[in-house]
Amino acid sequence: MGFDIHGVDPVVRGPRPERPDNLYDGHTPKDIEVRDAYFDAKMEYEDSNPGVYFRRSVWGWRPLWECVNQFTDALTEEDFEHGCYNDGHLIPKDVAVQVAADLTKALESGKVATYLKERTERIDGIPDRTCERCKGSGREPAKLEVLEGQAMQGLFGVRPEPCRSCNGSGKQQSWESMYGMEEQCVEEFRTFCAESGGFEIC
Numbered sequence: 001m002g003f004d005i006h007g008v009d010p011v012v013r014g015p016r017p018e019r020p021d022n023l024y025d026g027h028t029p030k031d032i033e034v035r036d037a038y039f040d041a042k043m044e045y046e047d048s049n050p051g052v053y054f055r056r057s058v059w060g061w062r063p064l065w066e067c068v069n070q071f072t073d074a075l076t077e078e079d080f081e082h083g084c085y086n087d088g089h090l091i092p093k094d095v096a097v098q099v100a101a102d103l104t105k106a107l108e109s110g111k112v113a114t115y116l117k118e119r120t121e122r123i124d125g126i127p128d129r130t131c132e133r134c135k136g137s138g139r140e141p142a143k144l145e146v147l148e149g150q151a152m153q154g155l156f157g158v159r160p161e162p163c164r165s166c167n168g169s170g171k172q173q174s175w176e177s178m179y180g181m182e183e184q185c186v187e188e189f190r191t192f193c194a195e196s197g198g199f200e201i202c
Contacts, residue, residue: 003061003086009093009197010051017041051195054188063119063181064189070115072102083201093198100194103186112186119181128171134163138170 020034029035046053056064065083069075074095075083082089091099106112130136139160162168193199 002055002057004202005054005056005192005196006200006202007051007053007192007196008090008199010049011195011197012052013048014045017045049195050188050191051197054192054196054199056185059179060181060185063179064185067112067115067181067186068099068103068189071106071111072099074098074102086202089201091199091201093196096193096196096198100190103190103193107183107187107190112183116181116183123174123176126174126176128173129175131163131166131170131172133165134170136170138163138166138168140164 017038020038022030023035023038024030062084065080069080075091079089079091079095083091103112106115131138134141140163163170166172
């Protein structure tokens with residue numbers, strides 16, 4: 001699952017590449033060279049026109065959106081709340097421009113870097129959680145059931161396999177640690193906002 005952020009009236013430099021007709025036959029590309037050429041051109045177009053499209057996984061978007069909300073008063077509570085869902089919420093052009101200006105100030109002043117450093121330190125201080133897969137045993141649940149059954153029958157000699165989720169430790173990092181965040185991401189989103197002409201969060 002991810003978030004696709006589409007510019008409403010973006011700054012455009014050069015024509016958008018046209019998608020070839022019948023690019024796929026079901027899920028299989030009809031012509032791999034045509035497919036690759038199209039997607040290469042599409043990527044080049046998006047790189048040259050950063051206000052057209054911005055994408056992040058759910059793990060990357062939500063911490064970014066929280067960070068943005070820390071450094072601008074342009075977003076309403078409704079904007080922030082709906083920005084956490086894929087419901088097509090619209091951020092108008094004047095708000096997008098103000099967000100870009102506020103993020104520029106926060107980046108240039110070093111406030112974003114400080115925010116990210118403090119965020120990392122806070123998350124690093126969160127204790128590991130008990131592994132949900134093995135319930136803290138460190139062993140593969142299915143294998144553990146087999147072994148317990150064998151033990152009851154007086155059968156021994158089979159060693160339990162370590163849990164695939166925690167590598168046998170019985171612990172996993174906090175959920176918060178999975179939501180990554182870097183200053184470059186803020187910079188890219190600032191540029192997107194400035195050139196998007198407003199955007200929809202889908």
